[in-house]
Amino acid sequence: MPLVSVVTPFYNTAAYLGECIKSVLRQTYENWDYVLVDNFSTDGSAEIAAEYASRFPGKIRVVHTESFLNQVQNYNFALTCISPESKYCKMVQADDWIFPDCLRSMVEVGEEHPSVGIVAAYRLEGQEVNLYGLPYPTSKVSGREACRLYFLKEKYLFGSPSSTLVRSEVVRARRPFFEERYAPFEDGHAYFDVLSTWDFGFAYQVLTYSRSDNDGIMSRVRQFGLWPFLPLTMLVGHGRDFLSAEEYRSRLKRAEREYFLFLTKSWCARRQQTEEFWDFHRRGLASINYKFDWKRLVRWLPRAVIEKAWSEFWVRWDGDSRVLPSGEA
Numbered sequence: 001m002p003l004v005s006v007v008t009p010f011y012n013t014a015a016y017l018g019e020c021i022k023s024v025l026r027q028t029y030e031n032w033d034y035v036l037v038d039n040f041s042t043d044g045s046a047e048i049a050a051e052y053a054s055r056f057p058g059k060i061r062v063v064h065t066e067s068f069l070n071q072v073q074n075y076n077f078a079l080t081c082i083s084p085e086s087k088y089c090k091m092v093q094a095d096d097w098i099f100p101d102c103l104r105s106m107v108e109v110g111e112e113h114p115s116v117g118i119v120a121a122y123r124l125e126g127q128e129v130n131l132y133g134l135p136y137p138t139s140k141v142s143g144r145e146a147c148r149l150y151f152l153k154e155k156y157l158f159g160s161p162s163s164t165l166v167r168s169e170v171v172r173a174r175r176p177f178f179e180e181r182y183a184p185f186e187d188g189h190a191y192f193d194v195l196s197t198w199d200f201g202f203a204y205q206v207l208t209y210s211r212s213d214n215d216g217i218m219s220r221v222r223q224f225g226l227w228p229f230l231p232l233t234m235l236v237g238h239g240r241d242f243l244s245a246e247e248y249r250s251r252l253k254r255a256e257r258e259y260f261l262f263l264t265k266s267w268c269a270r271r272q273q274t275e276e277f278w279d280f281h282r283r284g285l286a287s288i289n290y291k292f293d294w295k296r297l298v299r300w301l302p303r304a305v306i307e308k309a310w311s312e313f314w315v316r317w318d319g320d321s322r323v324l325p326s327g328e329a
Contacts, residue, residue, distance in 0.1 A: 001031040002111070004103050005082035005168065009074045010049070010094035011039040016211065017048050023097035023209075025056070029104035033086070034060045037078040040068045045094075072183045075161065076176040086168045095211045096162040102207040106165035109201040113140040117198025118191055119165040120157055121205055126212035131159045134202045143195030147242040151235060151251060157200065158191045163208050170194055181287045182237075185230065192238040224280045228262040231255045236288040264297045 006024050010017055024034055034056075036049040046062070053060045063081050065074065075091070082089050088110060092098055106119045123131045132155035134141055141149075149155040158164055164187075171177055174193075178186035232255040239248050263281065282292040 002087035002107065003083060003085050004032040004088045004090055004107060005086035006032055006034045006090045006092060007037065007078045007082055008092050008094050009037040009039060009078035010041065010045050011074065012041050012043040012045055013094035014044045014048060016095040017045050020092055020094050020097050021052050024092065026100045027103045028100050029107060032103060033083050035081045036060065036062045037074065037081060038062060038064045039074045040065060072178050072180045072186050076178055079171050079177050082168060082171065089166050089168045089171045091161040093162045097209050099207050101205065105203040105205050105207055109139050109203050110165065110167065113199060113201055115199040116140055116201035117167050117170045117194050119201040119203060120159060120163055121203040121207040123159050123163045123208045123210055124206050125210045129206055131163065132157055133204060136204060140199055140201050143198050143200055144242055146200035147192055147195050151239055151243055158188060160210055161187050162210055170198060188234060189237055192234065196241050224277050225262055228259040229284055232259045233284060233288050260296050264301055267297055
């Protein structure tokens, strides 16, 4: 039973931290240690962590950052704290938790396939089960194939840091593991990098839970249009590593069209869109060396206006047809 280092970096998550810790204590897999990394919390989170560490000496320890860190910095620091004897690393974000068989099932996949660097599984997010799996019963594919599934078939396999198990030697080889410029999607970019040299494994169970009703970073940025944004940034950042030149050009053309048309529609629909919305997209484009250019939006303006008018027409038509007697619509 190889050692698994579980790690939870936290900052002011007292409302959820206890549930997160208890989920690790309930694991059916026994050979693990747990490091809780406090980032100058002020809401009692550190005291909760200290209490559990005192109750389970040798299994749980608490580490404190030397200064306040942003989230990506805190995650990177936490990963440097894993046990040097560990074979696998399992991050559990402080507002998430894991099901009892999580470590056992994920480690089984890793042990069966020594070439696998990342193991994922289905995830319960709020009340919905999500994440794509591999074609059953395949539990391993090459990293290249896993990434091509995303770029060509839009099947995102990784989820969040809480959704994956990573081989510890992979973690130790990347310092820092996550790149700050990609926040808050630094994990996906890191996984694409890892899968350029490692294989990908999948356990066919719901093994992790991610909260969707809290005020976390992802909850705030979902409203900014993640899905036209993410395909473009992931493609530009990593697509050339896994696609042919023709595949890349075709996918890039489509991704740019969908993304910049989305931005243009957003501008047309709400000219007073918040500055936070535009800052998110400016920074996101800068992370892949794209310049935010209003000329791009102007180029798509005619199509955006036409599609908006056409959509409104169908909404009105559908609404009118519902109030007419049967057969007159």
